Amino acid sequence: MPWEVIIFYLIAGVAILSAGGVVAARNPVHSAVLLMVCFIQIAAVFVMLGAEFLAVIQIIVYTGAILVLLLFVLMLVDPEDLPEFHTGRPVQRAIGALLGLILLLEVAAAVVTRTITGRQGSATLENIEAVGGNTEALGRQIYTEHLLAFEIVSMVLTIGILGAIVLAMPERLGVSGYRRRDTISLGHPRGTDLALPATAGAPIRATAGSKPEPAGIGRTLVMAGDPDEQPVVGGGRR
Amino acid sequence: MSSTVAQPGTDGMPVFAEDMPPTGTYTISDEVAINESERLLTLNMGPQHPSTHGVLRVVLKLEGEVILDCDPIIGYLHRGVEKLGESHRYAQVVPWTDRTDYVAAPMNNLGCVMAFEKLCGVESPERAQYWRVIMSELSRIASHLVWLGTHALDIGALSMSLYCFRERELILDVFEAFCGARLTTNMMEIGGFSRPIPDGLIPQIREFLRVFPDRQKEYDDLLTANPIWLARTKDVGVIPAETAIDYSLTGACLRGSGVNYDIRKAMPYLVYDRLEFDVPLGTKGDVYDRYLVRMEEMRQAIRIITQCVDAVERMDTPLMAYESEYVIPPHKGTMTTAEDMQRHFVWVIKGISPPVGEAYAAVEHPKGENGYYVVSDGSSIPYRFRVRSPDFVNLGVLSHLAKGAMLADVVALIGTIDIVLGSVDR
Amino acid sequence: MNDQPLWLTFIFAFLIMNVLLIGMAYMTYFERKMLGAMQDRMGPTRTGPKGLLQPIADGIKLLGKEDLIPRAADKWVFFFAPLIVFVTAIVGAAVIPFGGTINAFGRDLNLYITDLNVGALFVLAFSSIGVYGIILGAWASSNRYSLLGGLRAAAQVVSYEIILGLSLVGVFMLAGSLSLRDIMLEQQTNLELGPLTVKNWFILSQPLAFILFMIAAVAETNRAPFDLPEAESELVSGFHTEYSAFRxxxxxxGEYISMIVVSLFAATLFLGGPSGPGSSDHWYLGILYILIKAIVFLFFYIWLRATLPRFRYDQLMGLAWKVLLPLVILNIVVTAAIRLASDGLLF
Incomplete structure (x- = not known):
């Protein structure tokens, strides 16, 4: 038993230190790294509580996906370009402090009420054993009791994804869209504005406008035996 | 420096680059976009980079992985071959051409020698012409093999480079047996060939002709219908026929776009008008078409070599136009007769002095039209020696193609233009 | 089960770790020999008999090289990043079962380090942390090629992790467990296929999932044709351009160990792990079988590398999101429907 306590304090200490570091680090990438450390410590706490599934999902989702995408953005930002990163913006700082305080109070309230009433939730060790383990217990909780909330959260996330796609569409970005039209756009199946004008009568292949041809060779060469032979092929003629 | 230095632009002083208006490769709309966007990443590829085929330097402006601006910078392998050609005697110029496009050295020799022969009014004998065709078509296959190996390696097909270099060895062995050198062959001479054809060379070439089509089928199996290869090459780097002509592209870059121009057919030199072969033309002008065209050119080269080998096997005529005064005298005569020894002495010490005039000769190099322009003032060194290297001209289209492409396409585009920096920078 | 003393587990873990390290060294030898054979050349021959000491010589060489840190690099992250890759790669092996519990040396011994009830997800979780090593190393090098490699790695790994994880859902449904040991035991039951009685390997019931898993695993370990983060032709080794010597x-x-771990993982999930003729009687045969199965996968990796060109970045992402993701979801839906139907719950 004391071993577990010592290990818990070790993990908790590292978690709190790294969480402090997230705020204190001057470089946003360092903050992200420390946040990763913090997430992994929390996963370790979950393991100690016997919630292995939660721990692994914590790592896969938060550490493995969300934080990676966060890093993706942070890597491209030069900290020198953020003059007001640590100073100024009093309104944001005040709001941030307020939100943090509210969160802290919520957690404290939850802990205190539980301690005062001494009431335990339904997730006791016996109940978990009864359904076959914490993974099963979590699954049953989510897909029966909290199904509606779960589905609503899914919808919200889907809306978020759609919104991101709409925002990232290059055609909506004015200059960007204008630029892309003017380049030989090899990443786009449309090709270029210059590449294949629909010259009248020229038997331009179906590949000119639409999607790429199916796999397979799908293309033949013209074999010219005569230097004066001028086959009509894709592309403009003089 | 003292105050006597003239101002740029006056008194015949050259105008330096910084005084000129910027002549970039981008259009105005690109410039606006590049200036407006703050998220661009400038990436300097080369001159030390594994995929720029030597010391090409490409400065890219990227938005994510999409290239907005591409600026190829050349000159890192400039050795001044043209100037060297103007300070060496005619026969000494030929070895310098080996060093331009070193993967197809016999072709460079051929163009240079043909220009000199035109200047001197020498015509090489028929048998020598057949051998010249054999050697230039072999070097075409060798060059295309290097292109295929490195192009496939750039796109990620690791093994192709080793397969291609395996077959290229066979060709280099033929070169070695023929002239003693493998890379910088210095094979062609003014007037033909002064040394005899070694015994066993024809069987060696026939063995290559027997082996190669099967090996080429292996390349086909690995790449031609490979979905990843198709995805990486189809509809990438499309050059419409008009653009190809505007950029004065030659070789497979032009024929891949469907323009029927091959010097071997359009202005036949050597004995090409007597040989049967077809010129493959692409239909779309993308990287894949140029791949198909070059693959087919290798097959046609095999066809040409087979005809030539059949022809020369029965011939026993001389290899050198010894009757001309511009040709090195026969080795045997140099040893035995006084006139030949004197002529040889003068040929070596003073060199030949072609009549005053100018000549241009072009060959269908594996990479395009390789032209040599030479002006004689009657002395024993050329007054002007100009090399029209095909890949220097073809490289011009790179920045046009790269704009809007992905970063990984740049290496495919450099590969498909098929440059050798020795030839680009000269 | 989990009742053996801790020190025995430590000894077994130590053994596995060292076997993995040596296996990694000889994986490079195997790869070079195989590539050599496929490319008409010899591979290493000079160091030791048939070049067998080549990996050791390479290791010594790497130890002796100068350790360069670019001046503009973020030294702390630059130092830390390769360790993440290495550690996370090796930790995945902790849940791979090499067999059940055996009786040897007068004791009951477990042929696995630990039997987590979420073992399969554990492997995925650590491989998802592994990408940090790549991203952070790329960023810390302050080199643009590395940065691009890191960006590619981030996008690639996040996308293919989804495919990798979802392709296993069918297996989880059939096995009814996330524990690799349970999955292994499930595959030792017999399956009646008409006149044939075969072991219930999940490759038979989940062929689509197996193919998708293999594709995603190749992408996840950054191997050809998905080796975009280190594409040597355009990015000049990508994320590790600036790294030298032992870093x-x-x-x-890390790359080779994660290949080995993924191969063992695939062998456990789809090919029955240690199951094979005589493996139920002789535990050492089981270990041999799982190793052979893993080597088949490793050969597959090498074969791909020798054969295929590299994808382009947009094609890679398109493949993941437009082709593989619908297929993997289809696989889940079909498997779930069949599972429910067989339990009589669907109709």
């Missing part, structure tokens, strides 16, 4: 070798170790 570089940590990346190298």
């Amino acid at each position: 570089f070798s940590f990346y190298f170790l």
